[in-house]
Amino acid sequence: AxxxxxxxxxxxxxxxxxxxxxxxxxxxxxxxxSYKLSVSKGSMLLSAETxxxxxxxxxxxSQLIGRDENGTYYINETEIVDFPRFPHRGLLLDTSxxxxxxxxxxxxxxxxxxxxxxxxxxxxxxxxxxxxxxxTFPELxxxxxxxAMTHVYTASDVRTVIEHARLRGIRVIAEFDTPGHTLSWGxxxxxxxxxxxxxxxxxxxxxxxxxxxNSTYQFVTSxxxxxxxxxxxxxxxxxxxxVDFTCWKSNPEIRAFxxxxxxxxxxxxxxxxYIQRLLHIVSSxxxxxxxxxxxxxxxxxxxxxxxxxxxxxxxxxxxxxxxxVTRAGYxxxxxxxxxxxxxxxxxDWIAAYKVEPLNFAGSHEQKALVMGGEACMWGEYVxxxxxxxxxxxxxxxxxxxxxxxxxxxxxxxxxxxxAEFRCTLLGRGVQAQPLYVGYCDxxxxxx
Amino acid sequence: WELAADAVxxxxxxxxxxxVRTYPRxxxxxxxxxxxxxxxxxxxxxxxxxxxxxxxxxxxxYMFGHxxxxxxxxxxxxxxxxxxxxxxxVVVEAGDPGCDRHPxxxxxxxxxxxxxxxxxILKAYExxxxxxxxxxxSQLVHEDDYxxxxxxxxxxxxxxxxxxxxILLDTAxxxxxxxxxxxxLDAMAFxxxxxxxxxxxxxxxxxxxxxxxxxxxxxxxxxxxxxxxxxxxRLVIEYARLRGIRVIPEFDTPGHTQSWGxxxxxxxxxxxxxxxxxxxxxxxxxxWNTTYDFMTTFFKEISSVxxxxxxxxxxxxVDFSCWKSNPEVKEFxxxxxxxxxxxKLESYYVQNILDIVSxxxxxxxxxxxxxxxxxxxxPDTVVQVWMANNxxxxxSRVTGAGFxxxxxxxxxxxxxxxxxDWKKYYSVEPLNFPGSEKQKKLVIGGEACLWGEFVxxxxxxxxxxxxxxxxxxxxxxxxxxxxxxDAYKRLTNHRCxxxxxxxxxxxxxxxxxxxxxx
Numbered sequence: 001a002x003x004x005x006x007x008x009x010x011x012x013x014x015x016x017x018x019x020x021x022x023x024x025x026x027x028x029x030x031x032x033x034s035y036k037l038s039v040s041k042g043s044m045l046l047s048a049e050t051x052x053x054x055x056x057x058x059x060x061x062s063q064l065i066g067r068d069e070n071g072t073y074y075i076n077e078t079e080i081v082d083f084p085r086f087p088h089r090g091l092l093l094d095t096s097x098x099x100x101x102x103x104x105x106x107x108x109x110x111x112x113x114x115x116x117x118x119x120x121x122x123x124x125x126x127x128x129x130x131x132x133x134x135x136t137f138p139e140l141x142x143x144x145x146x147x148a149m150t151h152v153y154t155a156s157d158v159r160t161v162i163e164h165a166r167l168r169g170i171r172v173i174a175e176f177d178t179p180g181h182t183l184s185w186g187x188x189x190x191x192x193x194x195x196x197x198x199x200x201x202x203x204x205x206x207x208x209x210x211x212x213x214n215s216t217y218q219f220v221t222s223x224x225x226x227x228x229x230x231x232x233x234x235x236x237x238x239x240x241x242x243v244d245f246t247c248w249k250s251n252p253e254i255r256a257f258x259x260x261x262x263x264x265x266x267x268x269x270x271x272x273x274y275i276q277r278l279l280h281i282v283s284s285x286x287x288x289x290x291x292x293x294x295x296x297x298x299x300x301x302x303x304x305x306x307x308x309x310x311x312x313x314x315x316x317x318x319x320x321x322x323x324x325v326t327r328a329g330y331x332x333x334x335x336x337x338x339x340x341x342x343x344x345x346x347x348d349w350i351a352a353y354k355v356e357p358l359n360f361a362g363s364h365e366q367k368a369l370v371m372g373g374e375a376c377m378w379g380e381y382v383x384x385x386x387x388x389x390x391x392x393x394x395x396x397x398x399x400x401x402x403x404x405x406x407x408x409x410x411x412x413x414x415x416x417x418x419a420e421f422r423c424t425l426l427g428r429g430v431q432a433q434p435l436y437v438g439y440c441d442x443x444x445x446x447x
Numbered sequence: 448w449e450l451a452a453d454a455v456x457x458x459x460x461x462x463x464x465x466x467v468r469t470y471p472r473x474x475x476x477x478x479x480x481x482x483x484x485x486x487x488x489x490x491x492x493x494x495x496x497x498x499x500x501x502x503x504x505x506x507x508x509y510m511f512g513h514x515x516x517x518x519x520x521x522x523x524x525x526x527x528x529x530x531x532x533x534x535x536x537v538v539v540e541a542g543d544p545g546c547d548r549h550p551x552x553x554x555x556x557x558x559x560x561x562x563x564x565x566x567x568i569l570k571a572y573e574x575x576x577x578x579x580x581x582x583x584x585s586q587l588v589h590e591d592d593y594x595x596x597x598x599x600x601x602x603x604x605x606x607x608x609x610x611x612x613x614i615l616l617d618t619a620x621x622x623x624x625x626x627x628x629x630x631x632l633d634a635m636a637f638x639x640x641x642x643x644x645x646x647x648x649x650x651x652x653x654x655x656x657x658x659x660x661x662x663x664x665x666x667x668x669x670x671x672x673x674x675x676x677x678x679x680x681r682l683v684i685e686y687a688r689l690r691g692i693r694v695i696p697e698f699d700t701p702g703h704t705q706s707w708g709x710x711x712x713x714x715x716x717x718x719x720x721x722x723x724x725x726x727x728x729x730x731x732x733x734x735w736n737t738t739y740d741f742m743t744t745f746f747k748e749i750s751s752v753x754x755x756x757x758x759x760x761x762x763x764x765v766d767f768s769c770w771k772s773n774p775e776v777k778e779f780x781x782x783x784x785x786x787x788x789x790x791k792l793e794s795y796y797v798q799n800i801l802d803i804v805s806x807x808x809x810x811x812x813x814x815x816x817x818x819x820x821x822x823x824x825x826p827d828t829v830v831q832v833w834m835a836n837n838x839x840x841x842x843s844r845v846t847g848a849g850f851x852x853x854x855x856x857x858x859x860x861x862x863x864x865x866x867x868d869w870k871k872y873y874s875v876e877p878l879n880f881p882g883s884e885k886q887k888k889l890v891i892g893g894e895a896c897l898w899g900e901f902v903x904x905x906x907x908x909x910x911x912x913x914x915x916x917x918x919x920x921x922x923x924x925x926x927x928x929x930x931x932x933d934a935y936k937r938l939t940n941h942r943c944x945x946x947x948x949x950x951x952x953x954x955x956x957x958x959x960x961x962x963x964x965x
Contacts, residue, residue, distance in 0.1 A: 098959065147959065151959055383954050433906040443673070
């Protein structure tokens, strides 16, 4: 027939050429992920500076392959030159509000790779539970996990996650959030948390980590010594968000300390006191750190290479926060408009897609300090029963915003590609939910 | 946090029965010896397939978990103080228990459960009540820390507050594979829902394979494998029946019918643009006789395929613009003296369909617009109230006009939002509208609707459960069961139980289950 494509000689191999060695290393913030892909008659070539670029190129190559009604696989002649707009493209999972079984984390890493995400931000512990099995402090998970036998991540589990991620060019950045968000640490580390008081007597309830006792800093040093060894990435996320001062204020020893230090009634100063010491400890362990924006907002003295994670989204104020953070010379990560746990009716992927991370008043140099961003899937209402459909394909909108050129914004075109990509995900066995009405050639088979 | 096990019996029942008394004394069950049997004097016996199926299917797996069926044990239970419960005897009292029938709006679902040693007794008027009682009994049995199965002595007297407790599934916006529908029928049974409102076709696709009009699905389904064959439909109906669930199909017309036009030429109204057909089509054409010939044959098939007494005829969201553009329709309006009131044309059409369906001895359910636009309904037509704006007033109007009504407006579960929205569904009081006692009796129940624009098999189960459970209790339990704290405890336990039974219900809040989803 006239309009039938003419089949050229079958392609038999894709040649992959990498110029810099590094197969056995770990990806980093500075890794080059660029690649060139050239598909033409008789030759298919993927070239990249690093293995990480090769991985990105392989994913793209896999997306170019089509299949016709006769079942024949084909690929069009193609020339691609590609590289990410932002070097830090992350996804946050929360394994404290709900435990996520290992296979859920590993599957998420697979799909992250399909979307060219390259950072897994593991918010591993928090108030409700402490699933991380620490070799230095085994009581932390024994007393703090939902169930110390079944709802924990063993050292082997953690190694598995890190290696599974590495093989996909994904960095694992662990977050041990302090001094707030630490209730689950208490049972396994007596004396770590601040005892709250009602009047003159302890109430039996505990608050944030106690910043005034030396034992706290001994504990923190030992724990982060272990964490620094277990997690190979240069960066650790130290949290520092939402510290509730009520308990500190109620504690007479802390009040006395505040007086002694001349902090007055400004508990932000006490928070800074703790964080500064924590940052110093972590620095001496040879790690860099990322902190939530409160640490910056509360005027803590930070190292110049600190990365500030902007998360507060009260009526689009996050853009001025991005401006402030970068104006002060710090690197920034954006998450505020990308809290994927905040579900709503309809095609909310569009709002995530339309975000422009550099849409703030600032100089060129400032904007160069934006490293990228992270889609966050907080776990209050999420566990393995609904994680995958809630993450995908919505997180794909964030993935493109962080990888592709800033001019790539047409929603209609994005819809067509994302809907097609969703069908591809289904074909790969991923339980990605629909974008809108319609169907895929291979519908989801499991239930 | 979510409790790992349903430790306290009062904290494990969902929906909460009308009258529950539990006693501290516990009885032990040995999975290898415990039996569900037909009691003496029951009008149902081993020939009652429905109960046999319920005994075997659910109550061993559901009560004791998967790996419990060991060979007959002779060893007495370990030296424990608790006496052994050997049997649950099921006694169905009505002369005709209903084993081979389909459940109806008027079926009795009441039961009386006495759990005491050595045998527990479940009495129900009809098999439908026995099914409800079996579910409750399975919720009373709990496992202790040592793996022993225990049940507290109890006395339960139960019946549903409302007779129509439904879930709407939409298989037109997205095809739902059979497995997905069947899994949800299981979940419905765990929550004592008794109606599956199957919104089977709509604008986007026509997956129902019609015997008389095979072109409808040939041309109208998303693709040739995304259909429901007559065998599939029979399977759904029987699977539902065995769980005491009615299947009410909805063939929504005259709007929501784009997909019908693909396989049935000249059914839909051709729209006009400046005197010429534009190429697009609107609602079903109400002026041609061929329309009513088609509907007569079509609903003859539907009436025989679906055994329930009711068929849902839709009638919502009819867009008049296409009718207004069509010269034949305009001519017809003039001839009929409808003026420019197209609601009259809609009513003319609907009345004809109601007559057709009535002639097949089926009752009809319609969406509220049919009532609002003043169509002449049959006296027993059921009106489904779905528009959220001021629905209490609509409830007053519909019942005030003497029609039975089903409430859905506050229970559109496809409208997801962040947080514990189950609480808002739970807090709805269906009879909270101005009206007399007589009016309020006309409210036969409600339906939680899961429209399919953004839902398919990848996210249906977690989106529906346990949020729909909140609606389930509101429709079954007494109106004074409103305490959110108590509901939270029971709902989280119930959710963990659904997980154990293979329903991927999403979490209510922070916490965990002893047996997480796999």
